[in-house]
Amino acid sequence: MSVTVIIAILVVAFLAGMDGILDEWEFQQPLVACTLIGWLLGDVTTGVLFGGSLQMITIGWMNIGAAVAPDTALAAVGAAIWVCGPAHLTVAEGLAIAIPLALIGQGLTVIVRRLVVKLVHYAERSVRQGNLNVITRVHLLSLTLQGLRVVIPTALILLVPTTLMQTFKAGLPHNVVMGLAVAGGLLAVVGYAIVVNMMATKWLWPFFILGVVLAAITALNMIALGLIGLALAIIYVQLQSQTRPPSGPDDEMDELDRELEDL
Amino acid sequence: MTSANNQMPKTLTRPDLFRLFWRSSFEQGSWNYERMQNLGFVYVMMPAIKRLYDTPEDQRAAVLRHLGFFNTMPYMQSTITGVVANMEVQRANGSQLDDQAINNVKVGMMGPLAGVGDPIWWGTFRPVLAAFAAGLAQGKASLIGPLLFFFGWNIARLTFRWQSQKVGYSLGVTITTKTGNLLPKLTQGASILGMFVMGAVIPRWTSIEMPTVIARVHAHDQLEQLTLQNVCDRILPGLVPVLLTLICLWLIRKRVNPIWLMLGILVLSIFGYSIGLLGVK
Numbered sequence: 384m385s386v387t388v389i390i391a392i393l394v395v396a397f398l399a400g401m402d403g404i405l406d407e408w409e410f411q412q413p414l415v416a417c418t419l420i421g422w423l424l425g426d427v428t429t430g431v432l433f434g435g436s437l438q439m440i441t442i443g444w445m446n447i448g449a450a451v452a453p454d455t456a457l458a459a460v461g462a463a464i465w466v467c468g469p470a471h472l473t474v475a476e477g478l479a480i481a482i483p484l485a486l487i488g489q490g491l492t493v494i495v496r497r498l499v500v501k502l503v504h505y506a507e508r509s510v511r512q513g514n515l516n517v518i519t520r521v522h523l524l525s526l527t528l529q530g531l532r533v534v535i536p537t538a539l540i541l542l543v544p545t546t547l548m549q550t551f552k553a554g555l556p557h558n559v560v561m562g563l564a565v566a567g568g569l570l571a572v573v574g575y576a577i578v579v580n581m582m583a584t585k586w587l588w589p590f591f592i593l594g595v596v597l598a599a600i601t602a603l604n605m606i607a608l609g610l611i612g613l614a615l616a617i618i619y620v621q622l623q624s625q626t627r628p629p630s631g632p633d634d635e636m637d638e639l640d641r642e643l644e645d646l
Numbered sequence: 647m648t649s650a651n652n653q654m655p656k657t658l659t660r661p662d663l664f665r666l667f668w669r670s671s672f673e674q675g676s677w678n679y680e681r682m683q684n685l686g687f688v689y690v691m692m693p694a695i696k697r698l699y700d701t702p703e704d705q706r707a708a709v710l711r712h713l714g715f716f717n718t719m720p721y722m723q724s725t726i727t728g729v730v731a732n733m734e735v736q737r738a739n740g741s742q743l744d745d746q747a748i749n750n751v752k753v754g755m756m757g758p759l760a761g762v763g764d765p766i767w768w769g770t771f772r773p774v775l776a777a778f779a780a781g782l783a784q785g786k787a788s789l790i791g792p793l794l795f796f797f798g799w800n801i802a803r804l805t806f807r808w809q810s811q812k813v814g815y816s817l818g819v820t821i822t823t824k825t826g827n828l829l830p831k832l833t834q835g836a837s838i839l840g841m842f843v844m845g846a847v848i849p850r851w852t853s854i855e856m857p858t859v860i861a862r863v864h865a866h867d868q869l870e871q872l873t874l875q876n877v878c879d880r881i882l883p884g885l886v887p888v889l890l891t892l893i894c895l896w897l898i899r900k901r902v903n904p905i906w907l908m909l910g911i912l913v914l915s916i917f918g919y920s921i922g923l924l925g926v927k
Contacts, residue, residue: 406720407671409799414779418792428787435783435791438776439851440908445768448717448760449682453905482908499678503685503713510709513702515692518709522689526675562916565924568853569915572887573907575848576894579841581769583895587841594845599883605778605850612842616835624831 384468388423389541393534395419396460400533401526403456403492406446413437416459421467433466433474434459437481440570443577444485451496454488456533461540470548475567476560484536491532499525590615656698656738658731663815665693666727667808674720682717687752690723694731698738708734711745718756719763724807726755728814729821736818751819762829770840775799777847848891849884856886857925874923 395416402411409415414434421430437459444452458481464470466477502521509517579591593615597608658666669690676685688695688709695708718726730752737743775798783791814821856874863870878885894907918924 414792414795431783432787435780438780500680522676558920562919564926566912566915572891582837590841591845594842598846598849608846612839616838620835
């Protein structure tokens with residue numbers, strides 16, 4: 384690995400780390416991060432393939448309110464280095480290793496989020512003393528810390544000798560290797576469960592059932608299924624606003640009022 | 647306040663509004679466990695504060711009144727920033743809006759907007775787009791998958807941030823009465839779409855194989871083996887993944903950490919393969 388490639392990988396790690404807190408540009412998502420790492424390591428195909436598989440697992444990981452989800456940034460960058468790089472782990476092995484990395488990343492972002500409390504106090508004191516530029520500086524410093532919390536572990540991952548990873552890989556029993564491949568196809572259900580858990584209220588379950596059943600018709604691709612879902616949503620919302628008595632008459636009154644005013 | 651009468655009314659220029667918009671994409675950078683997005687909100691507001699208030703004392707007061715607790719779904723912050731910027735313009739021009747009034751609007755909007763933004767952006771749009779793009783990426787390792795995800799997401803996000811900030815800025819506090827009716831409908835529609843798509847994605851994009859042969863049948867003059875997987879598929883395609891999802895859902899509602907569920911699936915997969923119950927297609 385040349386120095387340029389190493390620096391470029393650390394830049395991707397920095398972007399992913401910053402986006403781990405921002406949740407804006409999506410550099411922390413496996414589809415983006417693994418593709419970039421694969422591209423830098425000269426194997427973009429594996430990067431895309433692994434990114435797609437890891438994305439399916441992390442699909443339900445989201446930061447809501449004050450809750451911190453497992454970290455996709457370190458998981459995606461770290462595991463992609465081992466899958467696309469000279470260690471050549473399989474996609475399934477990469478997925479298995481991504482899970483502990485996600486937990487480490489989660490722990491690190493929690494530490495930074497605590498640390499930033501102190502920085503914000505410092506900023507508030509400085510503002511009271513008349514220094515306003517401190518706001519932008521402290522904000523960007525905190526963001527940099529979030530980037531570094533992925534850059535530093537990534538650098539450590541790059542330091543792990545390839546031979547060590549290959550010895551580790553060769554030492555895995557056959558049943559474990561195949562079991563990991565089985566798990567690769569199944570792990571996504573946890574993510575789906577998280578998403579469903581967030582949305583599900585009693586009246587929504589019929590739509591879930593419709594989705595499951597219609598998915599069995601293989602002639603319908605995902606775009607067609609998405610359009611059916613969209614149509615169902617629009618129909619439901621329209622019917623409901625028509626049948627709900629309190630909003631109906633009010634709207635009519637408003638329209639009458641407006642027409643009277645126009646006259 | 648006397649100076650406000652003999653000067654041009656203060657306002658935000660288009661570049662100012664663009665600066666607020668640009669900074670919004672970094673709003674959560676200083677997220678912290680105490681007052682969460684408080685510093686981030688001030689960071690976004692800085693260009694407006696510097697434009698609207700001339701004296702260091704007024705600027706400092708504006709910064710300090712926005713350092714209170716703030717947390718919402720990040721993309722919904724643009725609406726709030728627009729509304730708050732509108733109020734700050736009024737205040738800078740001599741209106742009687744006090745700190746409490748501005749803060750009440752901020753705090754009053756953050757909860758309901760997060761309630762709409764979380765299920766739509768995190769709960770529906772991202773899983774749907776990611777699942778769709780990941781399907782493309784897994785199948786033929788097509789670069790279209792990641793590109794679609796990255797550009798699709800960012801175009802939608804940036805358009806929404808710019809438009810909602812604009813609407814918030816032009817409507818001000820009246821936005822709550824004007825859009826109050828629309829938000830529940832939008833959440834409802836998005837939840838329906840999300841649940842439907844999740845229902846469709848689970849059987850399509852989960853792969854499981856149970857190769858245990860449980861019967862041998864004669865069909866078309868040939869001896870056909872009927873595996874456990876065949877039987878499940880005949881009951882309903884995707885039956886096992888859907889059941890697994892429902893079990894995970896039940897455990898998550900029992901407050902089991904999802905990471906334990908994943909480790910559990912890893913262990914079960916290895917065990918299942920060892921005893922021959924689970925296989926690879």
